[in-house]
Amino acid sequence: MQSQTQANHWDIFCAVVDNYGDIGVTWRLAKQLAKEYGLAVNLWVDDLASFGHILPKLDPKCASQNFEGVCIKHWDTPLTQEYQPGDVLIEAFACELPPEVLDQITALHRSGNQVPVWLNLEYLSAEDWVEGCHGLPSLQRSGLKKQFYFPGFTPKTGGLICEADLLQRRQAWQDNNERQAFFETLGLSGIQTDHTVISLFSYESDSLEALCRHWQQGDNQIHLLVPIGRSLNSLGAFVDPQGPLTPGSRYSHGKLTIHLLPMTDQQGYDRLLWSSDFNIVRGEDSFLRAQWAAKPFIWHIYPQEEDYHLIKLEAFMAFYCHNLAPEIASAWKKLNIGFNQGAQETLPSLWQQVDNAHSALTQHAQNWPNEALNDADLATRLVQFVKNS
Structure with missing residues (x-):
């Protein structure tokens, strides 16, 4: 050597x-x-x-x-x-x-x-x-x-980890409207420009079933993009748990369509986040990439003893929301806390409040990266x- x-x-x-x-x-x-x-x-x-x-x-x-x-x-x-x-x-x-x-x-x-x-x-x-x-x-x-x-x-x-050209690459991706072409490379079909696309990369949670039941009964067509992984352990009511859960499978329930994706490299995951309207992420790496994607998100933080993870969640939300309109900040915080606590009964109404503020949250998310990088x-x-x- x-x-x-x-x-x-x-x-x-x-x-x-x-x-x-x-x-x-x-x-x-x-x-x-x-x-x-x-x-x-x-x-x-x-x-x-x-x-x-x-x-x-x-x-x-x-x-x-x-x-x-x-x-x-x-x-x-x-x-x-x-x-x-x-x-x-x-x-x-x-x-x-x-x-x-x-x-x-x-x-x-x-x-x-x-x-x-x-x-x-x-x-x-x-x-x-x-x-x-x-x-x-x-x-x-x-x-x-x-x-x-x-x-x-x-x-x-x-x-915070952020490559020197990352934000410029993301902006170019969005300016060139490459979302639909990206979906085609994943074999996705039926996603119209007025449909809502949500990416899901979380741990197991009862919150997922509650949100899926709400989405299937909603007014808007929602496409949930799920890389093969732990999230699927909580979606047994919406996917076929007896059959092979393979990339390319899709399951339709009312207004909700679930698409299963393969695990991807990091560049592909960034593009998935950029191409979605809302992202549900976990841990540290995907949590930070969701911030650089400049889209609204839920952070499923890794559970710790005595709910210490909720203290960490609160600390981040205080930073993230410090210049966000109080009513919008309150709705987004409650949705994140509710998701992490498995608050199935209140999640539909919390989701609806955040969905109603999607435009303002998106604008805030676009401003956040430059502020966070200091x-x-x-x-x-x-x-x-x-x-x-």
């Missing part, structure tokens, strides 16, 4: 959790660092099979392969590929580095040699305490220093943070 010890060599370690969330974030970050900053990035991943769902060209049996300027390496146990210390070492979401890596950087430290800047990339949160914790060091038993890097929505945090995205701030370290 060729030694990589130059100053622009970074390593990112990611343990795949919940199939797509953690790897979605780290893959986007790795690609951006390689493309926009010319860095030699190694992305070490423990589950290549799951990674392959969002990178279809990936060979899950190949230990080392290159895509979009990033070297993807299989993180096995024990680690069979040689780790060469570079300038930066990122431990994504407290995944705990392999002992072989820790041994190497500890030996470098004890011999007085330069060690990589060691960062723990944390989960995104809008809570107040993030500003105070961002960048804090933690002295390890070995004497090494690890620093905590917190993404966030304010200038005093680590920022003039610098996560990769830009991360590179500067490393320089300052």
